[in-house]
Every structure is written in structure tokens, then in C-alpha cells.
Amino acid sequence: MQTLWDHRYAQRTQQMKSSAIRELLKFAERPDVISFAGGMPAPEVFPIKEFKEACIKVLAENGAACLQYGSTDGYMPLKEMIARHSARYGITVTVDNILPTSGSQQALDLLGRIFINPGDRILVESPTYVGALQAWRTYGAEFIPVPFDEDGMITDELEARLRAGPKFIYVLPNFQNPTGVTLSYERRLKLIELADRYGVPIIEDDPYGQLRYEGENLPAIEVLDSQTRLQGTCYSGNVIYLSTFSKTLAPGIRLAWVVAPPEIINKLSLAKQGADLHTSTFNQIVVYEVAKGGFLDEHVKLIRKTYKERLDVMIDTLEEHMPEGIKWTKPKGGLFLWLTTPESLDCQDFFEDAVKEKVAFVPGTSFFAEGGGHNTMRLNFSNATPEKINEGIGRLAKVIKQHLTKSGG
């Protein structure tokens, strides 16, 4: 249809690409397909009863406020709860350091909006979270990828890249999306030291930090940075820290937060005013009601137990079914692991065959800012029962074996 809008798109619109994942998910959604493709929490652990009780309570006690316009800065009791909660992990901040956002994706978008000029370079893990690439490409960002191994971003490869003058470093230190690996303690210190030497600040994205299934929690990069500079007495401000209720309560509620210096929070809030005025008052009040009083801690234990079982089953069945030459990461938490086939295979090539066998994954290429990763895939283990995981990995192994034979591998 021809309209007067034709040829009126802004230049940046050309840089907007659909996340390949979201397109693939449409295939993966068919009910007979066992999908390791999404990044969805298990619906079995959603606190539906608690949400229902919270809705009833807050609408009865505070209905008019729940449904009225709210402040862009966010619901104060929620911010106070986030501040208390953060303090337990060593992030010593006040409500002036916190902005609730409409999911972490909005936090990434608002950070792009206030920091990125066209052509600015961002140092990212390779592979990295595709939503960050998508958000920041809109603002004309370019990316400098840093390779990873089982201990996360390889910090020995960092220094040469820091000389290219990145605007900031973006890192997911815990159970990274998509690889599932965790940045080691030594590398966290090395990252901070190098970032400081080159004067480059850090965005630390931590959606999965609480979902550790074995080993000890490592201190947040933010915490180590503040300790190094200020003996840990207060927040250094060099690391902007992101987290979310999507993985610990429910993603459909769209509620996350940013921790940053107050002047950055003010700029983000200003940007948010223009972007969506404010995050739903109702959702902020309901989440506060659900999470307060210790429920969140108890609930996270249930999630850890459920996901640990699923991760273990996935690792076990991979070992059982996969042919030689296939490798995978061994995450200690989170929602994902990362599988690598021999170079001779292209995982995008056999995605269709996999769906025919009724199993789905995400080909790894879309997680690479600057190309690569044709022989990789991301597997999600949180959103399928142990039985389905067992069955699905069997199907996937079958498809991989067929393609290995075809490729002469």
C-alpha cells in the first residue's frame, strides 16, 4: 500500500534489525517442539498465588494509587527494598542511585540514549547478549568483541582493545547469556585494573546472579571496583549495575532496575520521561508487595533447586547422546549453556531439520557483534522439564550426527 509515509523513515531505522532469536522463536513455539531456544523462566515456578494475593491486597488498600499516574523516578518503597537487597551483596547505595525500568531491555535502551553517539565503540564479550547489541545499534554503536573461555572474557585480550578507545565496557559476569560462563575472581580484578588504567567505565549486567546452583557467589564487579578505590565504604560510581525481577519473580511483569551515580540516574530518568513517562505504578506496587518480607529469598531457593535439576539432566544427557567432537560449557548457574560443533558444521543450516525432528535451539551467530560462531548454539535448560530435556537432547544429537555424517566429519 502506498501512503504519504513512504520514504519518510529516519536513517536509524535502517540499523534496526529483528533479533533472529525472536523470529526463530515463532517456529519453536509449536506445541510439539521441545524448545531449548527461548530464554524463558519455568512457568512451574511462577509465584501465581502470591501475585494474586498481592493484587487483591494492594487494590483493596491502595487501589487509587495503584491505578494513577506515578513518578518517573519510581515507587519509593520498591527503591528502598532494592537498596536494602543490594546492600546484602555489598552494593552500598541509596534510593538516589536506583531507577526502576520497564524491564532490563529498557535500561539498556536508556543507557544507549544518554551515552552513545553514532560511531561510538562498545567493548563487549564475544558472544554477548543480543538485546544489548539490538538496543545500542539503534544509536549507531559499533562493537569491539573480546573472546571468552570457561572463565569468561579473556582479560589478557583486553588491553589491546582498550587502546581503541571504547566508550564503555559491557559485561555479564555471572552465568553469561548466551554462554553460561562466569567471569573468574582474578579476571574481575584484572578487568577493573585495566578499565581504570584506560579510564573506561563499565556496565555490569547481572540478571542471573542469584541463580547459582553450585560454588560460592563471587563479588559483583561493582563491589570490587568500590573496594579497590574507596575501601568499600561507598559506591565508586564507575560501574553501572543492572538487575531485574524477570528471572526471580516473573518476566511478564516487566520490572528491572539500574544502579548508577545520582547524576546518571537523573539523566536516565529524564530520558525515561520521554520514552514511557513511567513504569506501571500497579506493577511496581504489586512486585513490592510480593517480594517484601523475605518471600523473594525463599522463592529463589525453589528456582535454584528446579533449574539445578534441569541443568544436571541436560549435562548428563549431552554426555550420553552427543557424538565426539561436540563440546559444551558447564555453567554453575543461570539459564543457558553453549554448545560448539566441529567447524565443518553450520548450526543455522540444520535448524530447519531440527524443527522437523521437533527440537529447537538458537544458532549462535546472532550473539556475535561482528560475525562468527557459525558452529555454535545456545541451549536453554530452564523452560523444559527433565523428561523433555532428556528427549530433546536425544533428538538434537540425532540431527547433529546426521549432519556430521553428511559433512564427512
Added chain:
Amino acid sequence: MQTLWDHRYAQRTQQMKSSAIRELLKFAERPDVISFAGGMPAPEVFPIKEFKEACIKVLAENGAACLQYGSTDGYMPLKEMIARHSARYGITVTVDNILPTSGSQQALDLLGRIFINPGDRILVESPTYVGALQAWRTYGAEFIPVPFDEDGMITDELEARLRAGPKFIYVLPNFQNPTGVTLSYERRLKLIELADRYGVPIIEDDPYGQLRYEGENLPAIEVLDSQTRLQGTCYSGNVIYLSTFSKTLAPGIRLAWVVAPPEIINKLSLAKQGADLHTSTFNQIVVYEVAKGGFLDEHVKLIRKTYKERLDVMIDTLEEHMPEGIKWTKPKGGLFLWLTTPESLDCQDFFEDAVKEKVAFVPGTSFFAEGGGHNTMRLNFSNATPEKINEGIGRLAKVIKQHLTKSGG
């Protein structure tokens, strides 16, 4: 506090200004102040009971889906309901023409994101909705203002301005924010004719269309445009139409929608993927549950009755209390009227005195894209009871009289 983030802001951050209104609202929020400053619906008409029942029902029947990630394109039954609802007003579209957004502010932001290059000029009513100015300044928009009278934008002033090559025209045809005036039928036709002659498309923002308290509804600009071109059989696509549940159900839920050609909906959805992934699944399902089955129509009747009484009281008390030389618009719907003092007064000057007298308004200047309006103010009548309106207008008249005396007026 000095951090490594210093001097790293993007250029566009300098264009982000806080809406003066939102700053002023902080004063107006003091409980002893009678505020005509906000744009809030009356909490007395929020359907709290219906929201509670809907939350209980959808969480019981469909809890996992409510709390899970959803599609960027929006919840299908909600889109179907919006399409049916639009058809009754002559807007004949399908779900492919509809994108739910996180409030109308997000719709304005996403439109700016896909259409506005730095330096693009947007033709706007003068004064106009400050949230649109705020959203589009972020993308480097400039504005071409068109003056208004009691029949809305003065279309005789339009042609010269269309020659300046605006990217699009932005118009609020019904009970405009901030003036409360409605674009007449003749001017709607004239606007379409001129827009067509110069090949300039239109964004029609219609948050208040259903809130008419007297007279007959006028056809949407979208409807007239489609009738003119295509004998009304289908949607012409030249007019992008925005509306919202904020004024008919509740603003705190943050749910609005865009009507546009499918290719534009696809671009907006892509932009939304990067901006906030999707609008809360829970809120979309709850609003669908509340609104479906005729409740919305019945509820809007209650809102109309409540607000009509408040508007009538405000007009009556203005006539009773205001000194000579003060003028105001006489809206037939919506939430606002517009007051003009003699040129000798500056309404920003006496805002502080008004707050001391415990009454608040919004000085008109922030609604003017290119300056002006020092002797104007916006008065909201939806969020104060008739008794408060009577009292508040008395206080405001007292302050205005004092300042008229001072200025020798």
C-alpha cells in the same frame, strides 16, 4: 562525585529537558494545595473492583501466560478488541494495523525513533502536548507551530507552513491538551486537503475522543481521510492514529495503542523490541479482561457524567470570580481548559504566590514549541471535586487580581 562516566554523555542528552510540568507537580502535590496542574483522571472513577476481579480471574485461569514473556506485537485478543472497538468509530482496520504500547508516551517515542532525523521539522498546534515535544526533541526534531482559536488549529495559517517541508503534522483534534478546543469538521476536511496537496502525512493523537460531554462526536481525521480517498471502504494509511486506556480505565497500567499501515507497525514493533522488548503481558491480559464485554462503554458514561459536572463547575466559578480581561476556552470534553490573562501578566511569575494561596496550575509557556504564551495557563478539572474546584478557582482569582493591580492592569 567524579567517575569515569564524566564527559561521556551523548550529544542528544543535551536536548533532553525535564518537562516543566513534572517539576511543578512536585509543589502541586502538597495535600493542602488544590491542584489544577496535573492531567490526572479522577481516582473516584477508577474501576478498582473490576481490576481486582480481573486479576483474580486471569491469574487463576491463565497465570503462567500472564507472568511469562510475551510477543512484542502484543496480546492478540486485546488487539482484536481494539480493532472491533475502532470499527465502531469508522476506523476499519485489522490486528495487523495495531500495536499496543507502554502508554501513549511510548507510541510518540517509537514514532520519533523510526521517522525523525536530526533537523526534521514537525508541524504542531501552538500550544501542543508537551510530551510529544519532549519525545521528539530527543531525536533532534524542530517544530513549526500553527496558532489555534476556538475551532482548533487555524487551517488558513497552514498552507504557508506546509511549504516549509514538515516531515509530518501532529494534531490532537478532540479536546486538545492543553487548550481543550476541538478541531471543527470544516477544518478537519481542510487539513486533509492541504496535507494531501503537499504530500505530508498526519499523526492524530486522540486520548480524549470518548470523553465528550456535549454535542455530537466528529469523525476522526483518519476516518475522513480514508473516506475522501477510498470511499471509506478501508484504511488509507496516511493518518497514524493514537489512543489509550489511560483516560478511560487507568493511567497507572500504562497501556495505549497505535493504528498505522502494517509496514509501519512492523517498524514500530522492531523499534519496541530494542526499547522494552514488550508491554507487560499481565497488564495487557488484565485490561482485556476488564474492558471486554461492554464494561468500557458503561464505564465511560460514568466518567463523562463525573467530568461534565466538574467542567461546568469550573466554568461557572470562573465566570463568578475572575476579573475583567481574563478569558478561557469552553471545552466540550476532555480534561483541560486554557486561561489567558492580559499581556501585562506573566503566569510563571505568580505561580509561587498561587502555591502560597494553596492553588496550582501549569503556566502555558512549556506547551509552546518555539516560545510564547507567558500570559496563559492550563487548568485541569478532572482531578478535583466540585467543592475543591469552587474553592480553588476563588483562590486563583484572588492571586490574579493582586497581580493585575500590581501590574497596573
